[in-house]
Amino acid sequence: MAHKLLTLAWVFALLSILAVGGGTAVLPEMQKLTVTQYHWVTDQQFRDIYSLGQVAPGPNMLMVLVIGYRLAGAAGAAVVGFAFFLPDCILTLFANRMWMRYKDSLWRNAIQRGMAPIAIGLMLSGTYALARLSIHNLVGLAVAAATLAVLMWRRVNPVLLISAGGLIYLVCFTRLAQGR
Amino acid sequence: MDAAAASRARASLGAIFKVFLTAGAISFGGGVIAYLRQYLVAANGWLDDDDFLDALEISETLPGLNSVNMSVIVGDRMRGTIGAAVAVAGLMLPGICVMMTLGVLWERQRHNAEINGFLVGVAAAAVGLLLTVTLQLGHKQFVRPLDLIVMAAIFIAVSLFKVSLIWVLLVAGPIAVWLYRPRGPVETAERFVHLRDRLHSHRAHWRH
Known part of the structure; x- marks a missing residue:
């Protein structure tokens, strides 16, 4: 048990430090480590836990708590929560203070401009990883495309679209199951 | 600058906690930043817009979630380390409660076909949401x-x-x-x- 908690802490602390570009950017690596390497969850469970994070308020990467809970109960959730969020908080606290001191440094601009396309590229990879897990048919594709189109068109609270997507898929899915 | 510094000193830890707790409770899918801007800059004047955008740029460059990094930076600028801790705690607390409840329920119900169908649809819609956020952030x-x-x-x-x-x-x-x-x-x-x-x-x- 202690060994499992230690492994959970190490893996999620590593993911925390690697999360350049945020939660979406680190999604493929998280999937690789938790599914392929450690077999803590299956691909389907990983996708479903991610979806739970979308329905909950606040940062959606709180999904990692459920992975910890699955593996080692409440202690697992606590360990994963601290491991995934604390290193970044400490890093940000000190890096921000240093950043302020070098406010006018030309290198600061170079770092921001250089890291930006990397972060965006990683976010595209994260989006692609989630698409591979969740879009298996035309209904899924239509739900994703419609969400993109509505959000590009106007400001809507994303949770409404997310819930609508879930309900549409649910209705189509049960209809299909009954038709068979 | 003096006015901003003066009102920054007025932000009590309780008030900071309340703003971030509300942000954590009502924002979904990347809405945290817009909410914080509304409350920290427009409503309370705890930060000026330049400070806010500066903090946002730093949050995006550093590893970690934007919303969490943003809370650390803004909390630190208002009340130092303790302000940062209070801000992050407020932001995450509602999500932690909901997430753990959903996690426990899901553990019991995860073979339910209807719940599975719903969650696949949520993930598919999230693909559209993530793509939108990525395109907007990278314009x-x-x-x-x-x-x-x-x-x-x-x-x-x-x-x-x-x-x-x-x-x-x-x-x-x-x-x-x-x-x-x-x-x-x-x-x-x-x-x-x-x-x-x-x-x-x-x-x-x-x-x-």
Whole structure:
């Protein structure tokens, strides 16, 4: 048990430090480590836990708590929560203070401009990883495309679209199951 | 500046906690930033807009979630380390409660076909949401050729060749920063384009 908690802490602390570009950017690596390497969850469970994070308020990467809970109960959730969020908080606290001191440094601009396309590229990879897990048919594709189109068109609270997507898929899915 | 500093001193830990707790309770899918801007800049004047945008840029560059990094920076600027801790605790508390409840319920119900169908649809809709957020965040990068090349290289390395994220960051990070270094190729090219445009506008001016 202690060994499992230690492994959970190490893996999620590593993911925390690697999360350049945020939660979406680190999604493929998280999937690789938790599914392929450690077999803590299956691909389907990983996708479903991610979806739970979308329905909950606040940062959606709180999904990692459920992975910890699955593996080692409440202690697992606590360990994963601290491991995934604390290193970044400490890093940000000190890096921000240093950043302020070098406010006018030309290198600061170079770092921001250089890291930006990397972060965006990683976010595209994260989006692609989630698409591979969740879009298996035309209904899924239509739900994703419609969400993109509505959000590009106007400001809507994303949770409404997310819930609508879930309900549409649910209705189509049960209809299909009954038709068979 | 003095006015901002004075009102910053007035932000009590309780008030900071309340603002971030509300942000954590009502924002979904990347709405945290917009909410914080509304409350910290517009409603309470705890930060000015430049400070806020500066903090946002730093949050996006550093590893970690934007909303969490943003809470750390803003809390720290208002009340130091303890302010940062209070802000993060407020932001995460509602989500932690809901997430754990959903997690426990899901553990019991995960073979329910209807719940599974719903969650697949949520994930599919999230793909559309993530793509929107990525396109909006990268609107500057998507029109610069060099940025597009870096982005494509990263995507191909991670998604097609499954290169480990550590190696991607260790290799691509220094290269990208070096390309954008002060007085480096990108900056020189941009300065050249800028000078050329100015020259053209002068010429047009002289012709008239």
